[in-house]
Amino acid sequence: MSPVPPVLAMEQVTQAYSHPRTALFRAPGTFTVLDCIDFHVHAGEAVGLVGESGAGKTTLTRILTGMEKPQSGRVLFEGADIWQAGPAERARFRRSVQMVLQNPRSSLDPRMKIGTALLEPMRSLRIDGNHLDRLTEVLGQVGLDTSALERFPHEFSGGQLQRIAIARALMPNPRVLVADEPVSALDVSIQAQVLNLLKDLVRDLGLSLVFIAHDLSVVAYTTHRASVIAGGRIVETGPPVELFTRPKAPQTQNLVSAVLTVNSGLSGNAL
Amino acid sequence: MPVYIARKLAFFLLAVFAASVLIFLLIRGAGGNVAAVILGKDATAEAINALSRQYGLDRPLPVQYFDWIGNLFRGDLGRSFRTNEPVTDLVVSRLSISIPLCLSGLVLGLLIAIPAGTYSALNSDKPVGALIALLSQVGIAVPVFWAGILLSLLFGVRLGWLPTGGWTNWDSNFWGAVRSLVLPVISLGLILGASLTRYVRSAVLDVMNQDYVRTARATGMTRMQALLRVGLRNAALPIATVVGLQIAELIGGTVIIETVFSLPGLSRMILANVAAREVIVVQSTVMLIIVFVMLVNLIVDLLYGVLDPRVRLTR
Amino acid sequence: MSAAATTPVPARPKKRRGRRNLTLTIGLVVTIAFIAMAAVSFFYLPHNPNVPRIPDRLLPAGSPRYLLGTDALGRDIFSQLMVGARTSLMVGAGGALIALVIGTIAGLSAAAFGRIADETISRSADIMLSIPGMVTALVLAATIGSGTLTTILALSAFFTPSFTRVIRSAALSVLQEDFITAARLYARPTWFILLRHVLPNVAGVMIVQFTLYFAAGILTEAGLSYLGVGVTRPSISWGMMLNEAQQQVGISSPLAMWPGLSIVIVVLGLNLLGDGLRDVLDPKLARRTS
């Protein structure tokens, strides 16, 4: 274990929700969404989280980004519990952990100009400085130019909007980028563009990346280390190459065997 | 389903209770001293006090409220201040006009709206569909009393086929009573039908665009079969909800139509009592109407539960 | 990356723009004419609509000094229609506006402030919805007396729950969008999200609903005044004119024509305007109900 604490971590996080009542004379049951989750990301590291829908990915993301408080367990930013932290530290956490969401059409307010939307995190998090320079810089980093600022979201394609969403997340100069299925709503020919962009950002800016997806190959392309989540538990963690070649947990084996490739299809042994 | 029924029943009871408190407070609170309201501006203080004492209006509000509710449960709607007649007796004969009028209006409205709305939805890109949509727009804009006036002008005055107003009792002349109700029911049904057509049309349009209707057609149903066997059954759910909501409006229409055609129904009685400031009578009869509407809504909700297996089997 | 990445997607040409524009134009013209008629009535009336002139009674439309003739007491019909427009405008718009304000606040609160707030507000709205508006108006008339203000109050009480439901469901669908998640992530408080993100995105729904309830308000007011529990003289309402026409000269009189036609035209105009606006402002809803 390195002496430097991970930039973002969860320790023993458990979260349960209650079912809606289904019978008149029976107490509503609860179900555990996350069960004793340990998860961390170091500075400059890209980690993946793979699982099927309903495995607990969304809840984990919400807890990791401080949007939901875990019922038990701790969320640590640079070694300090964010739910025990003072206002200054909490503000720093908010600035440092940013998110890219799945559906780019939905993640930008249709009534807000791109320029305003990009400045929103700066205003909300009360970050001073020359925002105009920052806007130009960040737009350059995602491959757009400043003519985008005066436009509304409906004037852009899905791929462009996802770049804008990434730009918004970069605005406060974060340390960690949490990307929740950032390419699954995009066309195949656009997915590679966005994946490459995320990879470049990790390399060039020294960002940490938490990449959440249902597709093991996409995670393998983008990250150094990946965890497989199933039924609210992390069942296996390791470098993607290990997960692919020597999966141990049955859930990992399922995910690996679900992967289809063109070559395996052409050789006739895919199904 | 048991949970669903229990929840709907509980809500019904809560709604009736809340509405009764609301009506009670509105009448006691907004109007000031009830006895003063009843006796009018010129009443002396002694007269007001005497009346208050006689009817227990000087007791604390909660006592008066529970007294009123308790009596309602026993079917006692109170007595008129002026004539001292029991309100219950007044109401029953009136209901024999209002309820048939209201329900026939609803049935006629549905008989117009379901075919018209469905037809215009299926032909939404053709002139016929647009025409029906336009007619329904116009129908929505026509005040129900004006429709009543125009109809009685045409069928009553000009053609002389049907009475333009008045009432003969069911017992004394059954067909006369029916004839008296024809024009009122048509006015009510036409106007209700116009607005329901719009809802039916949008519900059918919505359902016919659903994936499962596409599946039905992909497995060999014609457009018409898909509509009749799959579409309407599913469109019934939102339509039932809308009908429930329209009941309240239907009551308003009934009140007006009874006035247009001088039918001695419940609403005419309420209007007369409003004019005469018979506060207690108004309070009780209004409560009766509200319970009726809520009961219809409850039935619609339960019907919804039966129609929709997602509700029936899981909750 | 690619230099062309900021090239905007060209706007898609709108289909069937013609028919939508027609609806909107007719609605707009009728509404403007209606408002103008009401506005002019404050400065100019051909005759005093409340002063009887028995010698001139029951003149037909097109009489020398009376454009649409006179009623049974010799009062000018056209002047009465103008003042009636004023009443319809005030009562309809007033009732709808109060309902809009309260309904928006209640609807946004129900959508944004958790399950308990939602249940309380939604169930209260459900209860109020099952109290017929006419009944509310009657009770108010019985207790505080009829008049313009009572009518506005009754209308707003009647419309508020429906407004609340519409705004709530519109707000709920906006709140599900990812840009709300993003705003929460960078710590925008709920009130800010409601004002800056939700309100602009439900504004279209609000305008459309306001127009439709404005129309419904005119209809309901006419009904109440027809029953004699709405506005009272010296205010004049189209519903009241119909009532007087029927009582004074019987239904066969042409007097019953003008106010009825006025109501139909104005209400139809407002509804067309609402539908036209819905196509422009609220495409999601338009697909469902057009």
Added chain:
Amino acid sequence: MSVPNAIEVVDLVVGVDELSAVRGVSFAVPARGRMGLVGESGSGKSMTAMALMGLLPPGWQARGRVLHDGVDLLTLSDKALSSRRGRTISMVFQDPMSSLNPVRRVGDQIADVIHRHMGVTRRAAHAQAIDLMTQMNLPRPEQLARAFPHQISGGQKQRIMIAMALACYPQLIIADEPTTALDVTVQKQVLRLLNAATRERNSALLMITHDLPVIAAMCDTVAVMYAGRIVEHGPVQKVFRTPRHHYTRGLLDSQPTMDNIALDGSSRLHSIPGMVPPLHALPSGCAFHPRCPAATDRCRTSMPEIDATGAACWHPVPVAAPAEAAS
């Protein structure tokens, strides 16, 4: 011709008002053949399928010829077409969640199709439905038949949909993104089922998807669509191993799968620049030219047709340089 075609499409154009989503598409699926139609959103692949089924949305028109079972489907009335839909030609849709009637039991929904087309009694149809559900590897079919759609899982719903599509041994089954809405681990099982069941019934398969690996695993031939036209067409082995159109090649190279990436994170994916053009603003000439590395003036002005290379391209990818997918 030795083998009759399950379907033959000639010069199909599908559009609404002035917009065309499909701009002159021709292909044929031989009896018992398996063809893939691959494309991104807006390529016109789903509209092609809807035109074949006669299920275009209101206002949409199809021109051209669609020959199936000796008739041109585009000339048939709704009634005549209905007697074929579900019997000789059937379809599996993308979203099983919303594709089943929510108020009818799933067993009855399968039995309805059998009863409608096979002229058997309700009782017999129901027995066949249960039988079919067993063949679809559905657990406890008698019990499941009594369930409503909301009570069963997505994968089960899609199996029910496949059962309905296969119930009458159709000559052709069209599957439009049949696994996209399903969980990854379920996808493969459903594909396997679809593969085996269509073969057993001697049905031809037209697989419509954006997912190249699915085509590679299931199909013999493939047509690649871009902006409403087929840009490359041929046997899967040839097209995927030696793509001649730059778009096909770009698609193959940008797949984020083990074909293209090393698992240690060292590799870099090829990507196609730019974006899919919207229907109302298609580029002149070859619609792909703004994104194409080999585009010249000729590509900007005139539209290429498919030639002997199998690709509609003025400057096809040289065969000497095999795509990475084949390396």
